[in-house]
Amino acid sequence: RWRRQAIPDWETYHAGMSMDKPRPAIMRLLESMEDGSLNYNIITGRPERYRGQTQRWLIENGILHYNFIFMRGEQDYSSSPEVKLTGILESGVDKKDVILIDNNAKVAEFLRPKGYEVWLVE
Numbered sequence: 001r002w003r004r005q006a007i008p009d010w011e012t013y014h015a016g017m018s019m020d021k022p023r024p025a026i027m028r029l030l031e032s033m034e035d036g037s038l039n040y041n042i043i044t045g046r047p048e049r050y051r052g053q054t055q056r057w058l059i060e061n062g063i064l065h066y067n068f069i070f071m072r073g074e075q076d077y078s079s080s081p082e083v084k085l086t087g088i089l090e091s092g093v094d095k096k097d098v099i100l101i102d103n104n105a106k107v108a109e110f111l112r113p114k115g116y117e118v119w120l121v122e
Contacts, residue, residue: 014050022061023121026101030063042069043087045080067091081110088116 033040042063046054048071058064070087072078078086084107088098100118102108108118 014046014053017046017050017053018057020057022063026121027061027063029101030065034065036065039067040065041067041087041091041093043084043091044069045072045083047072047076048074079106079110080104081107085111085114 072083095115108120
């Protein structure tokens with residue numbers, strides 16, 4: 001949330017991602033899944049060119065046991081909700097087997113009518 005004042009300067013916005021702090025509740029949820037009983041994927045609207053920086057942030061914050069990361073293609077100018085739907089579809093998971101956690105109300109508004117369970121965090 002603290003980087004939103006940089007929008008629409010996306011380069012400045014993404015440059016600050018290394019200083020983001022993980023949400024404690026989300027970290028507790030991920031820690032509870034460490035026994036391997038649940039799998040998770042990371043689907044982000046960040047452009048692919050930030051994959052290395054994103055992966056470093058995940059490692060530095062102890063987020064290690066995800067299946068894959070889906071990122072926005074470099075020439076993809078779709079809305080964030082559309083990008084995330086593409087990532088979900090590419091993951092191959094069935095909508096009845098997935099809970100989506102996002103911080104963007106537009107993502108929730110877009111995906112819920114399509115039958116996805118979306119937990120919105122602010």
